Amino acid sequence: MKETEKPEKGNQIIEEAAQAEYKYGFVTDIETEVIPKGLDEDVVRRISALKGEPEWLLEFRLKAYRHWLTLKAPTWGHVHVPEIDYQAISYYAAPRQLKKGGVEDIDPELKKTFDKLGIPLEEQLRLSGMAVDAVMDSVSVKTTYRERLAELGVIFCSISEAVKDYPDLVRKYLGKVVPYTDNFYAALNSAVFSDGSFVYIPKGVRCPMELSTYFRINAAQTGQFERTLIVADDDAYVSYLEGCTAPMRDENQLHAAIVEIIVEDRAEVKYSTVQNWYPGDKDGKGGIYNLVTKRGLCRGDHSKLSWTQVETGSAITWKYPSCVLKGDHSVGEFYSVALTNNWQEADTGTKMIHLGKNSTSTIVSKGISAGHSQNSYRGMVKIAPKATGCRNFTQCDSLLLSDTSGAHTFPVIEVGNDTSVVEHEATTSKINEDQIFYCNQRGIPTEDAVGLIVNGYAKEVMAKLPMEFAVEAQKLLSISLEGSVG
Amino acid sequence: MLVIKDLQASIEDKQILKGINLTVKPGEVHAIMGPNGSGKSTLSAVLTGNPAYTVTGGSVEFYGKDLLALSPEDRAHEGLFLSFQYPVEIPGVSMVNFMRTALNEKRKYFGQDPLSAADFLKLMREKRSIVQLDNKLASRAVNEGFSGGEKKRNEIFQMAMLEPKLSILDETDSGLDIDALRIVASGVNTLKSKENATIVITHYQRLLDYIKPDFVHVLYKGRIVMSAGPELALELEDKGYDWIKEQVDSQQ
Numbered sequence: 001m002k003e004t005e006k007p008e009k010g011n012q013i014i015e016e017a018a019q020a021e022y023k024y025g026f027v028t029d030i031e032t033e034v035i036p037k038g039l040d041e042d043v044v045r046r047i048s049a050l051k052g053e054p055e056w057l058l059e060f061r062l063k064a065y066r067h068w069l070t071l072k073a074p075t076w077g078h079v080h081v082p083e084i085d086y087q088a089i090s091y092y093a094a095p096r097q098l099k100k101g102g103v104e105d106i107d108p109e110l111k112k113t114f115d116k117l118g119i120p121l122e123e124q125l126r127l128s129g130m131a132v133d134a135v136m137d138s139v140s141v142k143t144t145y146r147e148r149l150a151e152l153g154v155i156f157c158s159i160s161e162a163v164k165d166y167p168d169l170v171r172k173y174l175g176k177v178v179p180y181t182d183n184f185y186a187a188l189n190s191a192v193f194s195d196g197s198f199v200y201i202p203k204g205v206r207c208p209m210e211l212s213t214y215f216r217i218n219a220a221q222t223g224q225f226e227r228t229l230i231v232a233d234d235d236a237y238v239s240y241l242e243g244c245t246a247p248m249r250d251e252n253q254l255h256a257a258i259v260e261i262i263v264e265d266r267a268e269v270k271y272s273t274v275q276n277w278y279p280g281d282k283d284g285k286g287g288i289y290n291l292v293t294k295r296g297l298c299r300g301d302h303s304k305l306s307w308t309q310v311e312t313g314s315a316i317t318w319k320y321p322s323c324v325l326k327g328d329h330s331v332g333e334f335y336s337v338a339l340t341n342n343w344q345e346a347d348t349g350t351k352m353i354h355l356g357k358n359s360t361s362t363i364v365s366k367g368i369s370a371g372h373s374q375n376s377y378r379g380m381v382k383i384a385p386k387a388t389g390c391r392n393f394t395q396c397d398s399l400l401l402s403d404t405s406g407a408h409t410f411p412v413i414e415v416g417n418d419t420s421v422v423e424h425e426a427t428t429s430k431i432n433e434d435q436i437f438y439c440n441q442r443g444i445p446t447e448d449a450v451g452l453i454v455n456g457y458a459k460e461v462m463a464k465l466p467m468e469f470a471v472e473a474q475k476l477l478s479i480s481l482e483g484s485v486g
Numbered sequence: 487m488l489v490i491k492d493l494q495a496s497i498e499d500k501q502i503l504k505g506i507n508l509t510v511k512p513g514e515v516h517a518i519m520g521p522n523g524s525g526k527s528t529l530s531a532v533l534t535g536n537p538a539y540t541v542t543g544g545s546v547e548f549y550g551k552d553l554l555a556l557s558p559e560d561r562a563h564e565g566l567f568l569s570f571q572y573p574v575e576i577p578g579v580s581m582v583n584f585m586r587t588a589l590n591e592k593r594k595y596f597g598q599d600p601l602s603a604a605d606f607l608k609l610m611r612e613k614r615s616i617v618q619l620d621n622k623l624a625s626r627a628v629n630e631g632f633s634g635g636e637k638k639r640n641e642i643f644q645m646a647m648l649e650p651k652l653s654i655l656d657e658t659d660s661g662l663d664i665d666a667l668r669i670v671a672s673g674v675n676t677l678k679s680k681e682n683a684t685i686v687i688t689h690y691q692r693l694l695d696y697i698k699p700d701f702v703h704v705l706y707k708g709r710i711v712m713s714a715g716p717e718l719a720l721e722l723e724d725k726g727y728d729w730i731k732e733q734v735d736s737q738q
Contacts, residue, residue, distance in 0.1 A: 433538070438574045440558035441534050441567075442588040442644065443595070452587060456578025456627065 034222065035092045041065060044191050047092050051160050051194075054167060064180035064190030071184045077347040078376040078408055079316045081289060082252075089254060091192045093222040145209065154238075155200040156211050159227055162198035169200055173231055177260040177297045177324070185256040185318075186293045189225045193258065196226035201236035201267070210466055212241040223254040230260070232267035234300065239270040241469055252280075252315060257292045265300030265327070270308070272465050273321075274473050277313035279480075284343025284372075287315025294321035295351075298330035298359075306333040307350065308464040310473045312480040315344060320378065322351035325359035325387075332361040335461040337473075339454075339480050340373030340405070349379035349410075354390040354420070363394040366458050369405035370481060376408040381424075385416035392421070398428040399457055401450070401481070451478030487512055487549055487683060488652055494543035494708075495532045502528040504708035505544065510652065513680045517694055517719060518687045520705035521727045526687045527571060529705070530656045534568045535561050548652070562588075563595040565651030565682075569641040569658050576628040581640070584628045585610065585647055592648065613646040617673040635666035642673040653677075654685045659693040671696030691723035706734055 035046060044065045048058040073081065149156050155166060162170050180190035197213040215226060232238055242259075255277060263269050271294075280287025290313070296305040307321040323332030334350035352361035361381065369375040381392045398407035413422055431453060439449035455462065455474050462470055488510040495503040502525045510516055520526055532539050533546065535558035546553040548564060556564065576584065589609075590600040601609070614621070617639040629637050638658055645653055655674065659667055674684065674697050686697055694702075694716065702718040703710045706727070711734050712718065722730075 432574070434574045435576050437536055437538075437558065438570065438576070439584075439588075441562055441570075442584070442648065443559050443562035443591045444588055445557070445559045445591070448587065448591070452579050452584065453576055456576055459578035 034090045034094075037090045038087045039065075039089070039091060039192070043091055047192055047194065050092065051163070053163055056171060057163060060175065060180070061191050064187050065192075067181055068184065068187035068191055071187055073184050077318050077378070078374060078410070079318055079345040079347045081291070081316055081318070084254060084289070086188075090222045091225070092194055094194075149207070149209075152205050152208070153202040154205060154207055155198065157198055159193075159196045159198045159229060162229075166198075166200070169231070170198065170229065173229055173260070173262055175260075177262060177295050178258050178293050182293060185291045186258055189227060189256050189258045189293070192223075193225045193227040196228045196257070197230075198228075199230040199238060199240060201232045201238045203233045204235045205233075206236070207238040210239050210241055212243070214243045223256065225255075226257045228257070228259040230269060230271070231262045232264060232269045232303075234265040234267060236264070236267045237269075239466060240272070241466060242271070242273045243276070243469075252286060253288050255288050255290050255292070255314075257294075259292070259294040259321070261296035261305060263296060263298045263300060263303040263305050263330075266302045267300060268304040268306075269296065270306045270466075271296070271321070272469055273307075273309040273311075274465075274469055274476065275309065275311045275313050275317070276476060279313050279344050280315040280342065282342050282371075284315070287344070288313065290314035290317045290319065292319040294319060295324065296322070296332075297324045297326060298332060298356075299326050300330070301327040301356070302329045302331075303327045304331040304333075306331075306335070306464070308333075308335045308461065309337070309348075310458075310461070310465070310476065311336070311338040311346060311348060312476050314346070317344075317346040317348055319348050320350055322353070323361065324353045324355065325361065325390075326355045328356040328358055330356050330359045332359070334361075334363045334365070335464045336365045337368070337458040337461045337477070338366070338375055338377075339368040339477060340370065340375045341480055342371040342373060344371075344373040346374070347376040347378055349377045351380040352382070352392060354381075354383040354387040354392070357387055358389040359387060360391045361393075363392070363396070364460055365394075365396045366461055367396075367398040367407050368401065368454055368457070368477075368481075369398070369407050370401040372402075372404045374406045374408070376410060378410040380412040380414075381422055382412075382414045383416050383420045383422070388417050388419040390420040392423065394422075394424045396424070396426040397457070398426075399454070400428070400430045401454075447481075448478075450481055454478070454481060488553075489547040490533075490544070491546075492544035493529075493532065493541070493546060495528060495539050495541050497528070497539050501542070502539075502708055503532065506705075506708075506710060508703065508710060510683050510685065512651075512683055514701065515678070515684045515686065515697060515699045517699035517702045517716075518685060518705055518710075519689065519702060519719065519722060521731070522689075524705045525708045526705050527656055528708075530568055530654045530685075530687060533561075533654065534558060534566060559591065560595070562648070562650075563592050567645050567648055567650030567653045569638070569645060569653065569655045571657040571660060573629045573632075573637045573641055575630045575632075577630050579628050580625055581623070581628055582607075582610065582625055585644065588644075589647060609647065613643060616646050616676050617642045618669055619643050634661035635663065635669075638662055638666065638670050639673070642670055642677075646673065646677055649677075650682065652683050652685070654687065655697075656687045657689065658686070659688055659690065667693065668696065691719045694719045704730055706730060 044061050048061055178186050180187050199211055201207050261269055277288035277290055298305050305323050311317055325332050332352050338346045338348050340346050350363055363379060365377045367375040367377055377396050383390045396409055400407055407428055409426055415422055435453055436446055436449045454477055462473060465473055490506050490508040493503055493506040518526055541554055586606055593600060619639055658670060699716050702714055702716060704712040712730060
């Protein structure tokens with residue numbers, strides 16, 4: 001490309017990018033019950049009391065809180081999380097609402113919010129047959145299809161309800177995959193987690209519909225600390241989707257979630273995420289800090305856990321959905337597209353811990369960096385000495401769309417025996433001017449051409465998403481890239 | 487339809503085109519020949535708006551419009567098509583998706599609704615047969631893993647889909663065996679009409695045995711130094727370019 005032409009075109013495109021809107025940036029005007037800012041033991045007790053929790057859970061929270069006090073925020077990520085004042089955050093915000101019941105009981109403003117997000121809560125309107133748990137700020141607003149699922153023995157409800165209705169199950173599994181001692185943010189979450197989803201698929205049941213949780217941060221100066229727990233018993237199957245958005249606000253907001261998954265013998269869990277938290281504006285002001293711990297335990301033989309994520313939002317992303325492959329012949333998969341634009345920073349990847357014999361794992365990571373963003377893949381493949389006959393294949397690609405963005409790769413491989421095979425492939429490329437011109441010549445404008453090329457690049461991962469999500473995710477990739485070529 | 491006047495263009499401050507004059511009317515086939523480095527491919531790149539090149543002088547009118555003022559995609563919508571010498575691969579983007587996007591962009595430009603999926607697939611089937619592309623090829627990613635011959639056939643297939651008014655075939659014969667050459671040429675001839683025109687850029691007479699030009703121009707050092715009827719191509723095949731080079735160089 002002609003150097004003298006470039007800056008002009010670049011500027012114009014950057015200007016357009018600035019105007020590209022984050023279409024979920026609205027705020028719902030709804031009465032919210034917020035407990036005062038700050039964090040101490042009393043706040044932890046108050047959250048627990050507000051939710052009417054049993055003693056053991058309060059103990060769990062308090063232990064986590066006390067442990068958290070001894071920890072420091074991790075600094076090893078290739079992201080710049082500023083000093084967070086944990087006393088300036090409110091740890092509980094609930095839309096003042098409804099007793100649990102039919103849709104008619106839900107505040108119309110709330111219902112409108114989820115309608116606007118394309119998440120209608122009326123069950124009869126759900127053509128796709130997807131069960132939804134909608135979480136606004138700290139609480140679950142509504143879980144659809146609960147009764148129908150219950151006939152099969154499938155439990156799908158908010159974790160607060162699960163604590164009340166299925167205390168033994170929750171107690172048995174909570175904190176078993178991600179203990180509160182795991183890391184700084186996990187400890188914090190364990191102390192103050194407010195709500196999230198709980199899924200239990202009983203033995204031999206194939207969940208007939210996609211289960212989905214939709215997270216929405218609405219209130220200002222609050223943090224969101226949800227907690228998701230999914231258990232697939234022997235021979236069970238479930239596909240679970242997670243989506244998230246937040247209003248545009250000038251201040252940064254903290255999202256520190258935990259997802260724990262347990263997969264028993266021959267069971268399979270597919271966990272898909274389309275993460276679209278508010279990324280901040282073009283100057284890097286505002287946006288969500290997405291500091292999340294997600295981990296699954298393939299406990300049973302021949303169990304399988306598959307993570308698919310499309311990450312386009314958040315000012316900072318720090319997350320590594322991982323698989324502990326404990327069962328023999330267990331299978332772990334991680335398919336990721338992480339797109340960063342403007343001043344976003346993402347440090348994401350996975351850990352595949354092979355403990356069981358003949359366990360296999362696949363990692364496909366596609367990073368896309370535009371604007372001034374920094375995009376890192378961080379991954380670990382660890383094969384224990386006794387885990388013989390294991391296989392891992394890792395493919396890790398980076399695509400750069402600008403001269404001012406960065407792509408980084410931090411892979412760690414530890415193989416403890418000589419009967420296992422580990423493969424790692426990595427590429428870094430820059431978007432090709434010739435490809436764009438080829439599209440232009442066929443009548444496709446540059447913006448659309450970039451969307452097309454990037455979607456093609458990410459196709460392998462997108463193909464893993466459930467149909468309803470794939471279309472949304474494709475659009476999201478194109479929208480997030482608007483005006484990013486220069 | 488196309489009037490090029492004194493067109494000058496450069497790449498990275500190197501002047502390549504030094505004043506091209508050329509007029510193309512509907513129904514005509516023009517061949518542009520010339521030795522390597524004479525500016526043939528630059529001409530096609532400049533006409534289609536490749537941003538790597540800078541126009542430094544002259545004008546181009548396309549159906550009365552100032553072609554050089556239009557974006558590359560609008561030039562395409564107005565009916566300008568380039569069959570690339572080196573078609574690029576776009577991994578992961580299926581031909582169906584690519585073509586559908588291209589076609590619907592054109593329809594949008596003319597205020598038409600997008601083509602329905604059924605109508606589009608029907609059109610693809612129809613046009614595919616012109617260059618004997620099989621079904622599988624059309625559902626593969628754009629040019630990915632295509633052989634040289636398949637890539638060129640794919641270019642003509644796209645030309646058939648987009649129904650341009652003026653097609654520029656840039657070295658379409660390069661890298662083709664005789665069978666592929668026949669298929670490509672017969673595709674081009676099938677698409678020929680009284681309303682559209684073709685500019686064939688080539689080194690060799692060979693392609694012109696199949697695509698008969700009305701005019702043959704020789705490009706040398708950024709200028710058209712000779713124009714004549716189809717007999718010129720045969721003469722060039724026979725005598726090479728040296729006699730023209732000598733003639734031009736001695737005049738300078």
